[in-house]
Amino acid sequence: MAKTHVSTTINGEPVEFLCDPTQSLLDVLRDNLGLTGSKEGCGSGDCGACSVTLDNRLVCSCLILAPEAEGHSIRTIEGMAQGDQLHPLQQKFVELAALQCGICTPGFLVASKALLDRNPDPTETEIRYWLAGNLCRCTGYDKIIRAVMEVAADMREAAR
Amino acid sequence: MMNDVRYMAPSTLDEAAGALAAANGAGRILAGGTDLLVQMRAGVVSPGVIIDVKKIAEMTTIEAVGGGFRIGAAVSGAVVGEHAALRQAWPGVVEAINLIGSKQIQGRASAGGNLCNASPAADSVPALVAAAATVTIHGPKGRREVPVEKIHAGPGRTTLERGEIVVSFTLPPRAPGSADAYLRLIPRTEMDIAVVGCGVNLTVQGGTCTSARVGLGAVAPTVLLVEDAAQALIGSRLDDKALDAAAAACRAVCKPINDKRGTIAYRTKIAGVLLKRATAIALERAGRH
Numbered sequence: 001m002a003k004t005h006v007s008t009t010i011n012g013e014p015v016e017f018l019c020d021p022t023q024s025l026l027d028v029l030r031d032n033l034g035l036t037g038s039k040e041g042c043g044s045g046d047c048g049a050c051s052v053t054l055d056n057r058l059v060c061s062c063l064i065l066a067p068e069a070e071g072h073s074i075r076t077i078e079g080m081a082q083g084d085q086l087h088p089l090q091q092k093f094v095e096l097a098a099l100q101c102g103i104c105t106p107g108f109l110v111a112s113k114a115l116l117d118r119n120p121d122p123t124e125t126e127i128r129y130w131l132a133g134n135l136c137r138c139t140g141y142d143k144i145i146r147a148v149m150e151v152a153a154d155m156r157e158a159a160r
Numbered sequence: 161m162m163n164d165v166r167y168m169a170p171s172t173l174d175e176a177a178g179a180l181a182a183a184n185g186a187g188r189i190l191a192g193g194t195d196l197l198v199q200m201r202a203g204v205v206s207p208g209v210i211i212d213v214k215k216i217a218e219m220t221t222i223e224a225v226g227g228g229f230r231i232g233a234a235v236s237g238a239v240v241g242e243h244a245a246l247r248q249a250w251p252g253v254v255e256a257i258n259l260i261g262s263k264q265i266q267g268r269a270s271a272g273g274n275l276c277n278a279s280p281a282a283d284s285v286p287a288l289v290a291a292a293a294t295v296t297i298h299g300p301k302g303r304r305e306v307p308v309e310k311i312h313a314g315p316g317r318t319t320l321e322r323g324e325i326v327v328s329f330t331l332p333p334r335a336p337g338s339a340d341a342y343l344r345l346i347p348r349t350e351m352d353i354a355v356v357g358c359g360v361n362l363t364v365q366g367g368t369c370t371s372a373r374v375g376l377g378a379v380a381p382t383v384l385l386v387e388d389a390a391q392a393l394i395g396s397r398l399d400d401k402a403l404d405a406a407a408a409a410c411r412a413v414c415k416p417i418n419d420k421r422g423t424i425a426y427r428t429k430i431a432g433v434l435l436k437r438a439t440a441i442a443l444e445r446a447g448r449h
Contacts, residue, residue, distance in 0.1 A: 004167060021167035021210070022200065044198045046351075048264055057238060059267040063197045065190070067167045068212060111263065132350040133262020 008069040010035070011079030019066040026050045026061035028069075029076060037077035037106045041135065048134035051107040051114075052076045058114040060133075077106035080113065088151045089113055098147040100138040108134050112148045120156055124149060169212040173219075173298045173327060176211050181300045181323025183209045189325060191219075191234035192268030194261060195277045219272070219327055222246060227333030233272025233295075233326045241266070250331055251445060252340030252359055252438075256287030259344060262351055272326045275311055278318050281354040281378035285312070287342040289375030289385050290359035293331050299324035309375070312382035335371075338363040339445030341438045344377070345430050347421070354378045355422040358410070358434035362393070364446040369393045374406070379414040379431050386413055389435060398443055406439070407432030 003018040010033070019028050024043075029035040029052070041047035043062050050061040053075045061074075080087045089112050092098070099105040108131065115122060115130045122130065127148050128141070136144065170176045180187040186208035190196055199205045213219050219234040222243050229246055240246065241258045260269050260283050274284045275295070285308065293308045300323040308329065313319050320326070340361040346352035357377035363370045372393040374386040388409035396402030416427040 022165045024197070043201055045194055045261065045265055048262065051264055054267070057236070057267040058263050060194075060264045063192075063194050063265075063268060065167060065193065065197070065210070065212075067169075068190075068193075068214070070169075114263075129350060130263055133264045 004067045006067055006070050008071065009073040011075055012073075017066070021065070021067055023066045024062050025052070025064040025066050025069055025074070028066040029061060029074075035076050035078050038110075039103050039106060041103065041107075046133075046135070047104070048107040048111060048131075049104050051110040051134065053110065053114055056114075056117070058111055075110075077110055080109060087113065088154060089116070089148070092147040092151045092154075093144070096143050096147045096150070098139060098143040104134060104136045108136070108144055112144075112151075115148070116152055116155065120152060120159070122148075122152060165207060166209045167212065168209065169215045171215045171217075173216055173325065176213055176216060177299050177323045177325055179209060179211050180325060183207075183211075185322070187211055189213055189276070191270040191273040192236060192265075194265050194269040195273055213325065225330070229331045230296075231271060231329045231331070233275075233328055234270045235272075237261075237266040237269050237271075238263075240271070249334050250291060250340060252342040252361065252442065253284070253287045253291050253293070253331065256342035256344075256357075256359060257284045259283045259342070271329060275308065276318055276320070276326055278312050278314070278316050278382075279353075280312070280315055280381055280383060281357065282383065283342070283344055283354055283357055283377070285383040286357045286375030286377040287340065287359035288329060289383055290342075290361040290373045291331055291340055292361070292373055293329045295329055296327045297324050298327045303327075305330075309383065309385045314381045335363045337365050337370075337446050339442045339448075341441035341445065343434045343438045343441070345422075345434060353421065356416075356427050356430040356434055358431065358438045360435065360438040360442045362398075362439065362442045362446055364398070364443060367397050369396055369398050369402075374410065374435065376410055376413065376431055376435075379416040379427050381415070384413055386410055388412065393439065398439060403436045403439060407435045410435045 039049040041049035045060045045063045052061045188207035190212040219232040223230045271284045274282045288308045342359045344354035344357040359375040361373045372390040374389040376384045389406040392405035410431040414428040
């Protein structure tokens with residue numbers, strides 16, 4: 001079976017890859033490109049562990065065929081820190097222990113960043129609804145929500 | 161997933177419809193993929209060719225036309241929700257589309273996909289039925305235009321013919337004093353499948369309801385247009401008597417399943433409750449226009 005050639009942009013860098021027509025974007029990220037930060041939880045769009053952005057839109061990479069990435073811009077958890085400098089959300093998740101086993105964490109971080117990029121001043125309710133598509137089975141959501149709220153407040157303060 | 165599958169992303173509808181017809185039942189349209197990929201992974205469908213329609217401009221844009229709107233069938237829920245003029249004119253349609261799945265799902269899932277997946281519990285469909293939306297279909301024999309309530313044939317089945325593709329939805333112009341609303345009942349607060357869904361679309365002039373349409377979901381094999389409920393509302397001042405009659409009309413058409421989400425008796429009762437609540441929301445919104 002012929003492989004499909006795809007040209008795309010991942011975390012700002014041009015990337016080309018070969019894939020099977022029905023391979024998911026998540027599988028290509030993890031297996032072909034070695035970007036293993038995005039996780040597969042459910043493989044059916046329910047858990048959000050595979051969250052990435054496609055043209056700045058939050059999506060589940062398990063529900064995208066890799067050939068659909070042609071010509072689009074994808075951002076993954078690997079593009080979040082600047083070198084050794086953690087993104088404020090990553091830093092705050094560490095400080096507030098907003099993670100335990102960590103499988104859901106990349107998805108929560110990508111989703112939270114997508115929210116704050118759009119809405120720098122979300123209410124707690126808005127954050128909870130926005131993150132309803134990300135499931136965590138160990139930390140409990142409260143610490144995660146607190147972390148996002150604190151980062152939003154810090155970033156607004158810094159922007160003054 | 162299987163490997164003997166072809167992926168194509170044509171830029172014209174003729175090409176897409178031709179490929180779909182040529183696939184002879186083994187073709188699948190890919191819009192947001194939030195149902196198709198799940199079904200492929202579960203082995204429920206195994207297409208020979210996947211036709212991605214997101215490079216077809218007519219299917220991926222929203223336009224204001226003739227006082228109404230044309231919504232491309234593959235436009236994502238997120239894009240629908242960000243369209244201020246559409247939200248203003250059709251808040252019920254927009255809230256129904258935006259109830260489908262999480263933010264991640266909203267980034268991809270489309271009203272066209274929701275319709276063609278043909279779940280009786282599809283959230284966008286009762287609201288589109290109440291809105292008197294029509295669907296533009298493009299196929300090998302040309303184009304046709306049908307009311308949205310004519311598309312569902314049963315769970316997972318549509319009235320589309322071989323090679324036909326749902327291109328767009330058209331929402332009609334709005335009379336002053338018009339508004340719509342959609343409500344669904346789910347046991348959680350977010351991310352679940354409707355136990356019952358109800359869309360109500362009203363025009364209210366001088367306190368009297370002059371036109372109404374009601375769509376009901378998840379209470380029969382297909383989403384229903386409940387004309388008797390609309391008739392009970394039209395001409396009334398939307399008082400308790402009219403609402404009771406409309407709720408009774410909704411209960412009367414219910415032929416729901418019994419499952420873990422709700423019993424027959426529960427779904428039937430809730431259909432009437434949601435009718436009243438959605439009507440109250442639509443009425444309140446209509447007063448602001």
